Amino acid sequence: MKIIVAGTGYVGLVHAAVCSEYGHEVYAYDNDINKINAFSSGQAEKIEQYVNEPGLAGIIKETVGKYLFFSSDLKAIIEGADAIFLCLPTPPNLNGSTNLVFYDAAAEDIAQVLAERKDGRRVVLVNKSTVPIGTARHLQEIIKGHNVENFGVASNPEFLAEGTAVTQARKPDRVVVGCDHEADFKILCRVYSQFVNHVRIKYIETTPETAEAIKYVANTMLLTYISFWNGVGAKIGENFSNVRIDDLRLGVTADDRISTWGSFVSNGAGGSCFGKDIASLIYQLRSVNVSTKMLEASYEVNEYQKVYLIERAITEAAFKFNNRTIAVLGLAFKKHTNDMRDASSIKVIESLLGKGVARVKVYDPLANESAKHVFDPSQNILFEKIEYYETARKAVEESDAVFVSSDCEEFRGLSRTIEEAVPPPYLVMDGRRMIPDFEELIAKGYSYLAVGAVAMTPENKV
Ligand SMILES: NC(=O)c1ccc[n+]([C@@H]2O[C@H](COP(=O)([O-])OP(=O)(O)OC[C@H]3O[C@@H](n4cnc5c(N)ncnc54)[C@H](O)[C@@H]3O)[C@@H](O)[C@H]2O)c1
Known part of the structure; x- marks a missing residue:
């Protein structure tokens, strides 16, 4: 053909x-x-x-x-x-x-x-x-x-x-x-x-119309499932002591009817499609007078999720952002891509800049260059505070805290990088639960704040 x-x-x-x-x-x-x-x-x-x-x-x-x-x-x-x-x-x-x-x-x-x-x-x-x-x-x-x-x-x-x-x-x-x-x-x-x-x-x-509808229903269903885990599962882990989110996920998804995909709690789903597609379906349904409460909730939970770890750092780990240096690891909306469209890191970095940080040291294995187009200093002078690094280690050095914003596999080895690069007191904000051996970090005096769990600081070990 x-x-x-x-x-x-x-x-x-x-x-x-x-x-x-x-x-x-x-x-x-x-x-x-x-x-x-x-x-x-x-x-x-x-x-x-x-x-x-x-x-x-x-x-x-x-x-x-x-x-x-x-x-x-x-x-x-x-x-x-x-x-x-x-x-x-x-x-x-x-x-x-x-x-x-x-x-x-x-x-x-x-x-x-x-x-x-x-x-x-x-x-x-x-x-x-x-x-x-x-x-x-x-x-x-x-x-x-x-x-x-x-x-x-x-x-x-x-x-x-x-x-x-x-x-x-x-x-x-x-x-x-x-x-x-x-x-x-x-x-x-x-x-x-x-x-x-x-x-x-x-x-x-x-029919053409059914095919068009299949795409919207599929994408909004996926986002709703992610938002369910972030809005319900993660919140249970964060607010009821001794609930382990990973075990909760395993127990729930052991049922064949419940998907494992999307059950990993996170700082929200980004990418060029989910947000715009759910917004579009809400618009289309409203135009035929259908209630869109459920879709609105999915959308709102996802947006809130992108930045709430930063708020929790202030309230739960007593961290002060003003004039501090923060490393942000993982800029693209997920691993294996350089696509920055609607990436959670954008909201994270904007929120950090809004809190008056002195520098944001960033690293992504693929997306540093595409991120420079998003954070264009000629559009916003605050973006001058963003510095790009070739390795996670270099980004973490001389910082006061790190935010892990994507699921690049290399971040699983981050605890060692942190230990070698920066002494405690130091705050790790883990938006993707990428650090399996976080307990060792806490034992050495670092503070750890992750989606789906209560804040863990040397004073508040769990
Ligand atoms: N990216 C995804 O993961 C994904 C997945 C499923 C569906 N979609 C959908 O597919 C569509 C395309 O998404 P994308 O991510 O590939 O977008 P994109 O922005 O990466 O690519 C679109 C391309 O169209 C070109 N273009 C714009 N106007 C044109 C014109 N008049 N003539 C010729 N080319 C023109 C642009 O230069 C660009 O290269 C969107 O509707 C999106 O929602 C995207």
Whole structure:
């Protein structure tokens, strides 16, 4: 099949690369020429500057120029296309609704080019972006408005999780395809031929609106489950003495009906999707007069969770932030990615700066560079207080406290780093419960404050 992928971000680039691995002829298109140049080079360091996913650069290196091509000129690649995948940004508006400005602009460009094509073969426009229920219909109207002939629209939401995107794209748990016409189902069956009739992959054919709804329900369900553990499980561990949160989790999730995924309490879930998708579903449900209390609670618990350890440090560990130096470890929203979008670390660092700290010494194995764009001193002079380090050890040295904000595996060895780098009194704020041997730290005079447990200081050993 000849496939065009519009938008080469996390979703589009991974989809394009994996489709090219399966022998489709894939043309990935983006209006950001810098990205197109970087990806066409096939060089890992250039690709990973934009999208850093394990295994991705390797596939691109193998397939670029053979099955995978990059372009910023849609007209030059349109002839003969069977499917055009829209993998465009759909950020939130201030009121929570989905902003379709990028999506509509790309759809208009595609419609204009399609109207002028010569081949006349059936082409299906496939939504991979997360878009409100009814957007496939809206897309259909845009394309029709340009008198395009022989086209269909489909919804094929993306469920990948960053950090494992390539593995998941190669072997998803499900492929959801929503179409109106048999001809379009057939085209998508050929695109996904390796997944159709697979013993372990659910290939689900439905209406475009159902496919759009599946994505929102799935994402808000995941966030609600995370918020349940943070808003209920963690709070029990923090407020009832002698309750061990890890044992609580094990005991509860021993039931096959209750997921282990999402039961690890934390300083909130970040990333580009959960927050905006729940806000969008709240908006969509309110617009049809449905109560959204449950979704609002999930959202609020998650936001509160991002910074409440800092408040607890003041009230429970008597820590004073003013003029102190704090290390923050783990900037990206999770391990194995450099994606800073909606990362919990942003709220943590902003909160620390608001409390008057003198310096924030930060470290992330992949995201130091992308963080510099987020904490741009020309936007906020306080960001000048942020210093970037190449190792956790260097960030921790000469600090008064550390905040662990992501789940990078290397942080599991942090107790030794802390012992070697800084003497007590010293406060460890563990937003991810990453330090298994925290009791040894407390025995040596350090204070330890984690999500899901009461504060542990040398004076208040538990
Ligand atoms: N990132 C994820 O983990 C994830 C997972 C599932 C679904 N999604 C959804 O997929 C969509 C894309 O997400 P993403 O993370 O890949 O976004 P992204 O911002 O990383 O990538 C979007 C790309 O679209 C390009 N673009 C913007 N306007 C364009 C235009 N007019 N023509 C061509 N290209 C254009 C941008 O330059 C960018 O490269 C969103 O709706 C998101 O909610 C994302």
